[in-house]
Amino acid sequence: MSEIEDRLKKLEDLIKIQADDGNWNYNDYMYGLLNGMLLAQSVFDDKTPDYPDAPNQWISDLETLDKFNKSGAVVK
Numbered sequence: 438m439s440e441i442e443d444r445l446k447k448l449e450d451l452i453k454i455q456a457d458d459g460n461w462n463y464n465d466y467m468y469g470l471l472n473g474m475l476l477a478q479s480v481f482d483d484k485t486p487d488y489p490d491a492p493n494q495w496i497s498d499l500e501t502l503d504k505f506n507k508s509g510a511v512v513k
């Protein structure tokens with residue numbers, strides 16, 4: 438396997454990790470990271486990237502809301 442093929446395999450492995458539920462949809466930064474990795478891959482394989490649609494709600498926002506609800510704080 439050539440050095441470029443080896444690096445492309447590593448990129449594919451990283452994309453698989455980043456594309457897991459809980460990673461790419463955690464927040465907008467992680468979503469952008471996946472899209473950037475897909476773009477980098479497309480430069481090498483000369484294919485149009487298949488970007489995922491952004492979720493309606495980021496996991497990080499749900500966690501923040503959950504912490505707020507558990508805090509007992511009252512909004513006036």
